[in-house]
Structures are given as C-alpha cells and as structure tokens.
Amino acid sequence: MIHESKLAFDNISRMLAITRYDIEHHQVINDQSLNIHGENYFRDVFNFVYDEYDFKNANFETQNAACIDLIDKQRKMAYQITTTRTKEKIEETLLALTKPEYAGYTIRIFYLLDKSKPQKETREAIEKRFNIKLSETLLDYTDLIKSIEKLEENRLIELDKKYFKGIGYKYTDDIVLNLIFKHLISEKKFVKKRYDDDFGTVDTNEKIELNNINERISSEINRGLDYYKIIEDIDGEDNLLTNLRSLIIDDLYKEILISNLKSKVSKNQLDSKTVIDLHNLANEYNLNFNKIIGNLHETIEDNTEINDFNTMNIAWIIVAYFFEICDIGVHQS
DSSP states (O other): OHHHHHHHHHHHHHHHHHHHHHHHHHHHTTOOHHHHHHHHHHHHHHHHHTTTOOOEEHHHHSTTOTTOSEEETTTTEEEEEESOOOHHHHHHHHGGGGSGGGTTOEEEEEESSSOOOOOHHHHHHHHHHHTOOHHHHEEOHHHHHHHHHTSOHHHHHHHHHHHTGGGGGGOOHHHHHHHHHHHHHTTOOOOOSSOSOOOOOOOHHHHHHHTTOOHHHHHHHHHHGGGHHHHHHHTTSTTHHHHHHIIIIIIIIHHHHHHHHTTTSOHHHHHTOOHHHHHHHHHHTTOOHHHHHHHHHHHHHHTOSOOEETTEEHHHHHHHHHHHTTSSSOOOO
C-alpha cells in the first residue's frame, strides 16, 4: 500500500506540473480554454481533497459571476481561479467581500500558475484594507500538494485514479517534452536565431572515450539517446530547438565552462570567447568533463519540475541530445 500511495502521489505531482506547463504555453498564445476547463477540474479536486467543502461553479448560477468561480454557500467559502498575478486582480477579487451576498465569506485566490508575490508595502496595504492575511488567501499548486500529501493512503490512491490517471493519456512523449522545452525557454528574453558554432558530428562512443566520460554518465547519455528522434521531430515548431539550444548551450553550458576555466584564464578573456573557443581551452587545460556535464545536468534539473519521464531523467535526455550533436564536450583531441 505504501508503494502504491507513493506512485499515486508521484503521478499527481507530475500531472499537476504538466498541466501547469500546458496552461503556461496556452497563455503565451492567448488561448484561455484551459483556464475555463480548470475551474470545473479544480472544483472536483478541491471537493475531494477538502472534503468538508461542496464547491459549485458560481458561473452556473450567475453568468460570469464577478471575481468568484467556485462557491460553497453553506460554509461561506469562495475561490477565484486565475492566472493573473497583478495587484489589481487581487484587489478586484477581494472587493467581493464588500458585497452583501458575500457577507461573512472567506475568499481565496488559486493560481493555475505560480502564485502572486506582492512586495511588502503592497501586501501590508491589501491586508489592512481587507482585514485578511495574504499568506492564507493566495494559493497555488504548492499549497494543494501539501494538502494532498496529508491524505490517508487509500484516499490518495483514489484521488489519483479519479482525477489524475485519466488525463495522462493525452500527454504523449512528444507533447510532454515539447511543453518542458517551452517552459525552460519561457523566461529567456533574447534568443539567437542561428547556431554560432558548427561542431559537426562524431560517433557517440568515440566522443565518450575522447572526453573520458565515466561509466555512470556514459550510461545516462546512452539511455537519453532513446529520445533523440522525438526531440528531432519537435524541431519544426517556432524554432523550438534553436531556442532550447540558445538556453542550454549559449547560456547555461557556456557559463559552466567559464566557471571551470576561471582558475586557468582571466575572466575578461573568457567573456569574449565563443562556446567553441571555450571547448578548445577546456581541451588545452584538460578539464574534467564528467564534472562539467554533471554540473549542466544539475542546472537543467533545477529549472524543471518534471524530472522523471518514463523512468528517464529529463535533464539527461537534454544533455544526451546536445552531446550527440557535439554541442557538449570536446570533439577532437
């Protein structure tokens, strides 16, 4: 039972993360359809997790109920489900407390993406105006996960079966990787539209030997290459792989190379180097690429919440892809 409940919790966490990445992408293209669907989905999840409540969709009773999406009239609890994280959105929602029909109600705002984090001055002004604590009012998936984690084992397993296992089918391998890549590059403001360094290709085993890659890392790289074709097939949409490469290679990997070369070469010299220049220096100074690749893996993992994918680590899939096309590691002696 303990093993089954852990599998259930892991799947719930994964599905919540994938759903958020999906909503995040739809926001970018100004598609609100998942937000609307989210109201009913989270109504059902909340009713299960917080079983003392019986939320109804407020819009079913009053078309476009202002600032309220879910309501439990008996217990006087209301939720706004949103992706908008502005100060104005918080105040607009809390103004419902001044309306006679919501007298005595508690209102919470549940963010489909990360919750709003107002500055101290703004937070104090809002708390004073509405006589509430924002730490109890502004919620997101992290708060929901904490509540789910507290469920009894049989309830946790039931929750997974009823509301999370059933949505997994639509997230195929290529869709999940696509969403993860888009999430990774979502914060990157300036993207290079072409590859600056054409490294060519080298046989993977030859390159592993050339870089003195140890057995553990070479095993992870070889396993990650099972997903090479899926990543290649993703390339047709919105320069996704070009953008991903810009982040992984031109930003993260370059910074790690510079960090490892700082004790050998002055930082002023390093800052002007291209990635291929840095590779040549790494080769010249015989740097340990097990350490460098390990650092890159950890950095990518820190930027994603969906770490495991079909039992394969997402960060290793990305590392393996760029290692295979010779963007990572030296490729000549």
